[in-house]
Amino acid sequence: xxxxxxxxxxxxxxxxxxxxxxxxxxxxxxxxxxxxxxxxxxxxxxxxxxxxxxxxxxxxxxxxxxxxxxxxxxxxxxxxxxxxxxxxxxxxxxxxxxxxxxxxxxxxxxxxxxxxxxxxxxxxxxxxxxxxxxxxxxxxxxxxxx
Amino acid sequence: xxxxxxxxxxxxxxxxxxxxxxxxxxxxxxxxxxxxxxxxxxxxxxxxxxxxxxxxxxxxxxxxxxxxxxxxxxxxxxxxxxxxxxxxxxxxxxxxxxxxxxxxxxxxxxxxxxxxxxxxxxxxxxxxxxxxxxxxxxxxxxxxxxxxxxxxxxxxxxxxxxxxxxxxxxxxxxxxxxxxxxxxxxxxxxxxxxxxxxxxxxxxxxxxxxxxxxxxxxxxxxxxxxxxxxxxxxxxxxxxxxxx
Numbered sequence: 001x002x003x004x005x006x007x008x009x010x011x012x013x014x015x016x017x018x019x020x021x022x023x024x025x026x027x028x029x030x031x032x033x034x035x036x037x038x039x040x041x042x043x044x045x046x047x048x049x050x051x052x053x054x055x056x057x058x059x060x061x062x063x064x065x066x067x068x069x070x071x072x073x074x075x076x077x078x079x080x081x082x083x084x085x086x087x088x089x090x091x092x093x094x095x096x097x098x099x100x101x102x103x104x105x106x107x108x109x110x111x112x113x114x115x116x117x118x119x120x121x122x123x124x125x126x127x128x129x130x131x132x133x134x135x136x137x138x139x140x141x142x143x144x145x146x
Numbered sequence: 147x148x149x150x151x152x153x154x155x156x157x158x159x160x161x162x163x164x165x166x167x168x169x170x171x172x173x174x175x176x177x178x179x180x181x182x183x184x185x186x187x188x189x190x191x192x193x194x195x196x197x198x199x200x201x202x203x204x205x206x207x208x209x210x211x212x213x214x215x216x217x218x219x220x221x222x223x224x225x226x227x228x229x230x231x232x233x234x235x236x237x238x239x240x241x242x243x244x245x246x247x248x249x250x251x252x253x254x255x256x257x258x259x260x261x262x263x264x265x266x267x268x269x270x271x272x273x274x275x276x277x278x279x280x281x282x283x284x285x286x287x288x289x290x291x292x293x294x295x296x297x298x299x300x301x302x303x304x305x306x307x308x309x310x311x312x313x314x315x316x317x318x319x320x321x322x323x324x325x326x327x328x329x330x331x332x333x334x335x336x337x338x339x340x341x342x343x344x345x346x347x348x349x350x351x352x353x354x355x356x357x358x359x360x361x362x363x364x365x366x367x368x369x370x371x372x373x374x375x376x377x378x379x380x381x382x383x384x385x386x387x388x389x390x
Contacts, residue, residue: 008161008165013173013176066371068172068179071183071299071371072179072182074186074187074344074370075181075186076186079193079202080196081202081203083189083204089214090208090213091181091216092177092216095181108168115161119156119157127345128346129345133348
């Protein structure tokens with residue numbers, strides 16, 4: 001899991017890297033707490049040939065998606081009146097929301113989701129806000145797949 | 147079931163490739179990440195009015211760019227805004243405009259986005275407690291506010307939702323009490339004061355969101371990170387008439 005976290009946070013602004021790592025650590029701690037208390041959902045997940053490391057990896061991807069990918073993607077749309085597509089939005093001195101930026105972000109977003117699907121990761125796992133929500137979603141997914 | 151170690155190696159390989167190809171796209175400063183969500187909400191709001199057949203024009207461009215006001219310390223006259231026209235009525239969408247509240251003296255705050263009456267009076271005063279009187283403090287009074295909107299790229303926890311209610315009551319002179327839904331109508335001209343939230347909600351919090359929305363003249367839109375920003379068509383919204 002650490003290797004994946006290192007790959008994704010390697011080039012990030014330190015503040016963002018710390019935010020992602022802190023979020024992953026919080027999720028891991030919650031999962032450890034649940035596991036120590038023999039949480040039924042975790043027991044079920046692990047009985048389906050999952051490992052705790054695999055759950056931790058989902059936490060990494062979830063955190064990266066929530067903190068980096070999704071907020072960027074939300075700014076990649078445009079208006080009929082031409083904002084972004086014809087009229088760039090200049091936010092301060094260094095941030096310019098342009099058509100080119102929007103296209104690159106949309107391509108990045110699509111590729112991230114394609115990889116997620118290739119890895120048999122459900123899209124809604126990326127939207128879990130807490131470890132308990134993520135465990136619930138994984139358990140439900142596995143039960144529905146039976 | 148795939149071999150466990152193979153799956154982990156696949157993740158590493160794919161993420162390594164993804165990072166090589168796209169790190170230049172997603173490696174932004176924290177300021178740009180938070181700005182991105184606010185811009186997304188702003189675009190979504192403009193789309194809302196476009197979908198409702200308003201004539202939308204982009205005003206006060208600077209070097210053919212929309213100069214987005216990013217802090218209430220800037221003079222709004224020097225920044226771009228969006229003009230909305232419908233049936234001879236005119237409104238403006240602006241950003242980071244300080245609202246002088248009707249609730250009490252010296253009570254000001256700045257929502258992320260605000261919809262204002264036509265030709266709003268954007269006042270500027272000098273105050274010794276503001277930049278030691280060296281800069282003007284710009285504001286608009288709450289009796290010119292149609293709807294103040296706030297954007298939060300966070301999960302919708304209850305305290306976030308409740309704090310938004312303070313903004314609603316302080317920023318809108320036309321809302322005499324929070325239960326006042328007299329301006330709410332199915333064919334309203336405007337999106338009611340709205341809290342845009344990036345994260346998705348647990349079922350318990352969704353019930354709180356629904357209850358607040360049905361009781362008060364507001365919207366709380368959660369899950370903006372995956373709503374494809376089509377707020378005009380994808381869900382039931384609380385709409386209001388022109389209160390002025």
